[in-house]
Amino acid sequence: xxxxxxxxxxxxxxxxxxxxxxxxxxxxxxxxxxxxxxxxxxxxxxxxxxxxxxxxxxxxxxxxxxxxxxxxxxxxxxxxxxxxxxxxxxxxxxxxxxxxxxxxxxxxxxxxxxxxxxxxxxxxxxxxxxxxxxxxxxxxxxxxxxxxxx
Numbered sequence: 001x002x003x004x005x006x007x008x009x010x011x012x013x014x015x016x017x018x019x020x021x022x023x024x025x026x027x028x029x030x031x032x033x034x035x036x037x038x039x040x041x042x043x044x045x046x047x048x049x050x051x052x053x054x055x056x057x058x059x060x061x062x063x064x065x066x067x068x069x070x071x072x073x074x075x076x077x078x079x080x081x082x083x084x085x086x087x088x089x090x091x092x093x094x095x096x097x098x099x100x101x102x103x104x105x106x107x108x109x110x111x112x113x114x115x116x117x118x119x120x121x122x123x124x125x126x127x128x129x130x131x132x133x134x135x136x137x138x139x140x141x142x143x144x145x146x147x148x149x150x
Contacts, residue, residue: 007067008099009089009113009144016093018086019072020140022100030062063146065098065109071138083118083138090116090142098144111146 007025010017038052071082089096090113099108119139 005100006072007069009086010097010099011089011093012095012097012110016085016089018082018089020067020069021072022067022069024066024068025100026066028064028066030064031057032060033057064114065144065146066142067144068139068141070140079136079138083120086116086118086140089113109144109146111144113142114145115143117141 005022005025007020007022008017009020034056036054036056038054040047040051071079071086093112095110095112097108097110099106101107117140119141121137121139
């Protein structure tokens with residue numbers, strides 16, 4: 001399909017690597033701004049024409065990447081092993097690196113997997129020729145929080 005790309009997740013030592021064929025990638029920046037409403041003031045017997053609001057930028061930006069896709073089918077390891085590696089990256093590592101894009105335009109970020117959802121779908125049971133295929137497809141949804149772990 002057009003618009004899909006490979007999204008690589010690996011630990012900082014590059015011992016574990018999992019690739020996801022991405023069908024949807026969202027980048028979200030959450031910048032909290034406090035709004036302080038100042039009450040209208042009276043001028044004699046009348047209220048002032050409008051209330052005042054102060055906006056205060058607290059300077060804490062949360063940058064998040066959400067991806068939807070499925071594990072890339074590789075000949076070197078089974079889908080179950082790749083699924084287990086992805087779960088290990090989410091649960092056992094404090095900092096993981098992600099890479100995506102093409103050879104001409106590659107992006108990367110350091111951070112941590114905040115949330116992961118893996119759906120296992122059965123593969124083709126039997127085709128028209130009677131050949132049985134035991135492969136499964138693992139659909140993945142994950143949220144990746146960008147930043148440095150301290």
